[in-house]
Each structure stands twice: as structure tokens, then as C-alpha cells.
Amino acid sequence: MSGAPPVTARALVKRYGAITAVDHVDLTVERGDVFGYLGPNGAGKTTSLRMLLGLIRPTEGSAELFGRDPAEAGARALDGVAGFVEGPRFYPYLSGRKNLRLLADLDGGRAASRIEEVLDVVDLRDRAKDRVGGYSHGMRQRLGIASSLLRAPQLLLLDEPTTGLDPAGMRDMRELVKRLASEGITILLSSHILAEVEELCNRVAIIRSGRIIYEGLLDELLQSAAGGYRLRASDPERARAVLLARGVEGVQLLDGELQFQADAATVEAATIALGAAGIGITALVPLTATLEELFLGMTEEEAA
Amino acid sequence: MIPVYRWELLKLLAQKRTYLGLGVSMAVPLIFTFVLIFKTGGPNDIPLGRYIRETGLALPFVVLFFMSIWAFPLITSLVAGDIVAAESHNGTLKTILTRSRNRGEIYAAKVAAAFTYTAVVVLAMGSVAVTAASIEWGFNPLTSLSGTTVSAGHGLGLLAASLAIYAWPMAAIAAFGLFLSTVTRNSAAAVVGTLMWALFMQLLGVLPGTESIRPYLLATQFEAWHGFLRTPADWAPVVRALWVCALYVSIPVFAGYLVFVRRDVAGE
Numbered sequence: 406m407s408g409a410p411p412v413t414a415r416a417l418v419k420r421y422g423a424i425t426a427v428d429h430v431d432l433t434v435e436r437g438d439v440f441g442y443l444g445p446n447g448a449g450k451t452t453s454l455r456m457l458l459g460l461i462r463p464t465e466g467s468a469e470l471f472g473r474d475p476a477e478a479g480a481r482a483l484d485g486v487a488g489f490v491e492g493p494r495f496y497p498y499l500s501g502r503k504n505l506r507l508l509a510d511l512d513g514g515r516a517a518s519r520i521e522e523v524l525d526v527v528d529l530r531d532r533a534k535d536r537v538g539g540y541s542h543g544m545r546q547r548l549g550i551a552s553s554l555l556r557a558p559q560l561l562l563l564d565e566p567t568t569g570l571d572p573a574g575m576r577d578m579r580e581l582v583k584r585l586a587s588e589g590i591t592i593l594l595s596s597h598i599l600a601e602v603e604e605l606c607n608r609v610a611i612i613r614s615g616r617i618i619y620e621g622l623l624d625e626l627l628q629s630a631a632g633g634y635r636l637r638a639s640d641p642e643r644a645r646a647v648l649l650a651r652g653v654e655g656v657q658l659l660d661g662e663l664q665f666q667a668d669a670a671t672v673e674a675a676t677i678a679l680g681a682a683g684i685g686i687t688a689l690v691p692l693t694a695t696l697e698e699l700f701l702g703m704t705e706e707e708a709a
Numbered sequence: 710m711i712p713v714y715r716w717e718l719l720k721l722l723a724q725k726r727t728y729l730g731l732g733v734s735m736a737v738p739l740i741f742t743f744v745l746i747f748k749t750g751g752p753n754d755i756p757l758g759r760y761i762r763e764t765g766l767a768l769p770f771v772v773l774f775f776m777s778i779w780a781f782p783l784i785t786s787l788v789a790g791d792i793v794a795a796e797s798h799n800g801t802l803k804t805i806l807t808r809s810r811n812r813g814e815i816y817a818a819k820v821a822a823a824f825t826y827t828a829v830v831v832l833a834m835g836s837v838a839v840t841a842a843s844i845e846w847g848f849n850p851l852t853s854l855s856g857t858t859v860s861a862g863h864g865l866g867l868l869a870a871s872l873a874i875y876a877w878p879m880a881a882i883a884a885f886g887l888f889l890s891t892v893t894r895n896s897a898a899a900v901v902g903t904l905m906w907a908l909f910m911q912l913l914g915v916l917p918g919t920e921s922i923r924p925y926l927l928a929t930q931f932e933a934w935h936g937f938l939r940t941p942a943d944w945a946p947v948v949r950a951l952w953v954c955a956l957y958v959s960i961p962v963f964a965g966y967l968v969f970v971r972r973d974v975a976g977e
């Protein structure tokens with residue numbers, strides 16, 4: 406395989422009639438990245454991934470996987486690449502194992518010899534003989550991962566892989582993504598959950614209304630987003646006064662809880678001051694910014 | 710190509726509609742046999758209908774005639790109209806198109822599987838008919854359309870040749886079903902559309918004023934087997950069926966191919 410990066414997209418555009426689903430997107434995913442592709446509903450994440458996988462044709466621009474354009478090279482462009490968009494889909498009337506056998510035969514090569522191994526990885530071996538029609542959402546999602554691993558990919562494209570999973574399922578999926586990344590697989594993962602991207606990814610791109618509004622390291626993004634706290638204290642009114650006196654601005658009292666923005670050093674100092682003032686703290690929770698808040702923050706910056 | 714085709718067949722074998730079509734094509738000759746056992750009279754005005762109680766070899770030809778009107782088109786379109794649309798509906802198209810096979814290969818496998826099913830259905834009807842009818846009326850010599858007598862063994866050979874040529878216009882219906890299946894992405898629409906098209910083709914053949922084009926209509930090709938049942942064999946309708954059906958098959962298959970390899974697979 407050439408030295409070309411796993412994913413490059415250049416001025417990628419997809420229009421559906423009057424809607425521009427993806428609007429001049431540029432992306433580069435380097436080897437070893439766990440790349441988070443963040444955006445709210447309808448931002449164009451799935452549409453971008455469909456173009457990468459060759460399922461739909463770009464209206465303009467080009468996408469390459471390891472230097473090969475799926476719109477031109479067809480299935481060859483997907484050598485070493487696996488993944489799925491939206492929920493993975495299988496033949497409901499075939500068992501999980503049969504579905505994998507079918508896909509392994511379409512892949513050719515050694516894929517078929519990996520079936521039991523990948524079933525083990527996603528913990529589906531017990532249910533592999535059952536028809537997929539009877540699988541839960543989480544089991545299908547895991548079968549989707551298994552079917553991708555059959556291809557022994559070097560690049561994995563995952564579209565909101567934790568959507569619809571229960572907390573344990575989400576945790577397992579994240580652990581799996583981490584494990585695969587540690588094995589050297591490059592991963593491009595779309596999501597609208599910032600916390601998830603925060604846990605998994607080293608680099609991110611944020612897309613909104615089809616346009617990339619941020620691309621860069623996750624750490625830099627978090628700095629722009631962090632800083633909110635929620636405080637529950639024995640005497641909220643006095644606690645508020647203490648915080649204000651400590652130079653914390655914009656302290657709000659909501660339902661008996663205080664909310665405020667401050668950097669880490671100020672928060673440290675404030676907690677000591679609260680203790681000294683005889684105010685007990687029952688909870689101090691950093692607020693992870695939601696994607697929406699992040700966008701609002703970004704647009705406000707743009708407007709200023 | 711071979712593994713893709715094999716899996717297309719396995720998928721058909723795992724679906725109920727496949728057995729529905731196959732079951733009907735085997736049930737019809739059995740129903741015919743029972744009715745003819747318990748009733749007097751018979752289909753005397755259709756080719757070979759008069760000899761239906763003289764030899765088991767006559768029944769398959771009679772059923773071929775009856776089923777060509779809508780039963781076989783329905784059975785064929787039930788599977789061919791579904792073979793691409795079902796993948797759209799299940800969302801599995803994106804699953805198989807992101808593996809190591811080009812779209813053309815997937816499409817070709819589907820075409821081959823639909824044709825295989827069509828051929829199997831015709832063969833199943835013929836085998837059941839000749840077996841059931843021979844049990845009841847004996848495996849006797851057959852009177853040909855020219856009035857000559859052909860031995861039972863030779864008659865069986867003629868039946869095989871007739872089924873083979875009959876499978877051609879059936880393949881044309883399958884091809885049209887596949888095309889609609891690809892374009893509409895909707896199984897029901899493709900099945901109904903194909904059936905309407907097949908009925909329209911039949912209608913064209915009986916409309917006044919179509920005499921000049923009649924030899925080239927699809928409905929006419931369902932009678933090409935008459936050529937085998939004459940002494941000496943009349944090859945003209947057989948040869949014509951071969952090339953006319955080749956057109957009826959290749960045009961929709963190719964059109965469907967163009968759509969299939971270019972289309973956007975989004976949300977399916």
C-alpha cells in the first residue's frame with residue numbers, strides 16, 4: 406500500500422436538489438489517527454462517509470482512500486478499508502454467522518478464516534446461529550463491527566457506532582474502538598456526542614450544515630469549550646457570595662444549584678474559600694459542553 | 710463471480726416467496742391432473758389438449774399454454790421484481806457494495822440467479838406434469854401437431870426442448886422484473902409493474918391490427934415450442950424466439966445495469 410494518507414477529501418460537495426448536504430469539505434486523516442467527525446443531526450456526516458465508501462457519487466470534488474478514489478476505482482478503492490454508515494444492515498432471514506460467511510465470500514482471500522475470531526471479538530459467538538431478524542439493535546451494531554473486522558482493515562469508517570446502545574453497550578463499543586486503535590487501525594468515527602469523541606479521538610473535524618467549521622487537535626477544541634461548572638452547596642446563597650468575591654463571574658442560581666464559568670485555578674481557590682467559610686460542598690461537577698453550546702460559542706466568536 | 714452467484718441462490722433459497730412460486734408451478738399441473746380425473750371433457754381446443762388422457766406427455770404442453778398468460782409471469786416477477794428491491798428495502802445493498810466486489814459483478818450475479826430460478830420453475834412444472842399425468846394415463850406415444858405419432862422416449866426429448874425454448878420468453882419477463890426492481894427500488898411496484906407489462910404483451914398479441922408485428926411480440930415466443938412438435942420440425946419459430954427473446958432480455962438487463970452501477974445508494 407502506498408504512502409498516501411488513509412483519507413483525503415478535497416472540496417467534496419454533494420447536493421440533493423436545493424439542499425447542499427456536503428459543502429466543499431476538506432479532510433485529511435493520517436495513519437494512526439482516531440479522527441472524530443462531529444456534527445449535529447443533518448450536518449452531512451453520513452453523506453460524507455457514503456462518498457468515502459463509494460456508495461454515492463460526489464457532485465463535485467474528490468475523495469481518496471489510501472490514494473484511490475472509490476468513484477473511479479470501485480471496489481478496489483476499498484482494499485484495506487471497512488465500515489458502515491447509519492445502522493449496519495444484514496439479511497434478516499440468515500443467521501449472524503451465515504451473514505458473515507456471505508460477506509467473507511464477497512471479500513475473498515482469508516476473510517472466511519476470521520469469522521469465529523471476529524465473532525469472539527464482539528462477543529456474539531453464542532448467538533451467531535440465530536437469525537439476524539431476531540437480533541437487538543446492539544447485537545446488530547456488534548455484528549456490523551464484526552463484519553468490518555473480517556476485512557482486516559487498516560482504516561475503519563464508523564458512523565455513530567454507539568447510537569442507540571445502552572450504557573454498557575456504549576462502553577463496550579468505546580473499549581473496542583480504543584483496542585482497535587491501539588492495534589494500529591486508523592479510525593474515522595462520526596458522532597454528535599462530544600464526550601464520546603473526547604474519550605476516543607485525537608483529532609476532530611466539526612461539520613455543520615455541510616461545512617467544516619473546525620478541524621484540528623481535540624485538545625485545542627476542548628480549551629475553547631471547557632470551563633463550565635455546577636456546584637451544589639449547603640448554603641447556595643452564601644456560596645454564591647463567596648464565589649463572586651473570589652472573582653468568579655456570571656454565577657447563576659438555578660434550582661438550588663450554582664452554575665458558573667471559571668478556569669481550573671480559580672475553581673481550586675474558590676473551593677478552599679468555600680470550605681474556610683464553613684460551606685459544605687455536596688457536588689462540584691464540570692459541565693461538558695454539548696455540541697450545540699460549542700457551536701453557539703463558535704458562532705458568537707465569529708460574530709464578535 | 711461464482712461465489713456471488715452462489716450466495717444469490719442461497720438468499721433465494723432462504724426466502725418464502727421463492728417456494729411460493731416454485732410451489733405454485735408444481736401445484737398447477739397436479740390440480741389439472743385431479744380435475745381431469747374427476748371431470749369429463751378437456752381442453753380440446755388448445756394444442757395437444759385432445760390427447761390429454763392418452764399419454765402423460767400431453768399435460769405439460771397444455772399447462773405451458775395456460776400458465777403463459779399470467780401464472781408464469783407472476784411467479785417470475787415475484788422473484789425477479791424483488792431481487793434488487795429487497796436489498797434496497799432491507800438496507801443490505803450498502804452492506805454488499807462495501808465489500809470487494811464491483812457493482813457490475815453483484816448485478817450480474819443477480820441476473821444469473823433470477824434466470825436460474827425462472828428455468829427451475831419451468832422445469833419443475835414440466836417434471837411434475839409429466840410424472841403425475843403419466844402415472845394416471847401412462848407414458849404412451851404422443852400424437853404430434855402434424856398428426857404423426859412419436860414414441861414416448863422421443864416425446865420426452867421434445868418436451869425437454871420445448872421447456873428450454875419456453876424458458877426464453879420467461880427470461881425476458883425476469884429481465885424486465887429485474888429492471889423494474891432496480892429502478893423502482895420497491896418490490897411490490899416491480900412485481901405488479903412486471904405483471905402488467907406481461908399482460909400488456911399478451912394483449913398486444915390479440916389486438917386487431919398487430920398481425921404484422923405479431924411474430925416479434927413476446928406472447929408469440931411462448932408458442933415457439935410448437936415448432937418442435939411438428940414433423941418434420943419447424944425451426945423457424947424456434948430460431949426467431951431465440952433472437953427476439955435475446956433482445957427482450959438484453960435491453961432491460963443492460964438498462965438495469967446502467968442504473969445499478971451509477972446510482973446513489975443512500976438510506977437503503
Ligand SMILES: Nc1ncnc2c1ncn2[C@@H]1O[C@H](COP(=O)(O)OP(=O)(O)OP(=O)(O)O)[C@@H](O)[C@H]1O
Nearest residue numbers: 421424426444445446447448449450451452453975
Ligand atoms: N438521499 C438523500 N436525499 C435527499 N437529501 C438527503 C439525502 N441524504 C441526505 N440528505 C440531506 O442531507 C443533509 C445531511 O444529511 P446526513 O444524513 O449526511 O446528516 P448526518 O450528519 O449524518 O445527520 P445525523 O446525525 O442525523 O445522522 C440533510 O439535510 C439530509 O436531509
Ligand SMILES: [Mg+2]
Nearest residue numbers: 450451452491
Ligand atoms: Mg447520519
